[in-house]
Amino acid sequence: MxxxxxxxxxxxxxxxxxxxxxxxxxxxxxxxxxxxxxxxxxxxxxxxxxxxxxxxxxxxxxxxxxxxxxxxxxxxxxxxxxxxxxxxxxxxxxxxxxxxxxxxxxxxxxxxxxxMERRFIKERQREGIEKAKGAGVYVGGRARIDHGRVIELSRGEMGVSDIAKAVGCSRMQVYRILKGTFERPT
Missing domain, CATH: 3.40.50.1390 (Resolvase, N-terminal catalytic domain)
Structure with missing residues (x-):
């Protein structure tokens, strides 16, 4: 026990x-x-x-x-x-x-x-974001992963698993970043 x-x-x-x-x-x-x-x-x-x-x-x-x-x-x-x-x-x-x-x-x-407390927290957060947007000071959340570095490493022929280890994220996040890069018009 x-x-x-x-x-x-x-x-x-x-x-x-x-x-x-x-x-x-x-x-x-x-x-x-x-x-x-x-x-x-x-x-x-x-x-x-x-x-x-x-x-x-x-x-x-x-x-x-x-x-x-x-x-x-x-x-x-x-x-x-x-x-x-x-x-x-x-x-x-x-x-x-x-x-x-x-x-x-x-x-x-x-x-x-x-x-219920979690719902109240989310509601207050949503209200704060709307207020900040209305005042023109909302910039959104900070990027946690350097997208530029992911793209740069992929161009250097580095594999997805190695990129994920290098930037400290999951392989799925690397795939999403790379997919977003290829879908954007240039």
Whole structure:
């Protein structure tokens, strides 16, 4: 029977230290962490590893429910997967566990609140963007990949996999950039 901690933040700029310290103080023998969005379970390899590792009697511990996800269905599916493995889920703030029926009800409500909060965040973000566009100061998100470098490397006869490694992205992103280049009129 193990207590396994999971810590998550959404962006690279955010810090995992506070969550990890709380999980250690709670007695988690193993703690896995990652920097990934909680909007879905896609791209969250550490969480998938924990779920695969869970054994009967183990306990998945998170500091807050929104660390597991911001979509009620995803959170409930995750809790169900843990239970199918005979494991429990415990949230530290507020302290709730799936060891009892009341815990299930509370976690369902908290999951719905997390999803609602995500919708509010997106709504405020959308309003802010519209306001900035109206004021003529919106420039859009910054490019995370240097498209020019991708194109330059492809002209140098470098393969897609090598380009992806060189610029730090997926092969699919390289294909999209190159496809966009060939479709544009010159």
């Amino acid at each position: 193990s207590r396994i901690g999971y810590a998550r933040v959404s962006t690279i700029d955010q810090d995992l230290d506070t969550q990890i310290a709380k999980l250690k103080a709670e007695g988690c023998a193993v703690i896995r962490s990652e920097k990934a969005s909680g909007a879905s379970r896609d791209g969250r390899a550490e969480l998938a590893t924990i779920i695969d590792f869970l054994r009967p009697g183990d306990e998945l511990v998170v500091t807050r429910l929104d660390r597991l996800g911001r979509d009620t269905r995803d959170v409930l599916n995750l809790i169900h997967e843990c239970e199918q493995r005979g494991a429990f889920v415990t949230v530290l703030d507020p302290h709730v566990s799936t060891r009892g029926e009341m815990g299930h009800i509370v976690l369902t409500v908290l999951g719905m609140v997390a999803q």
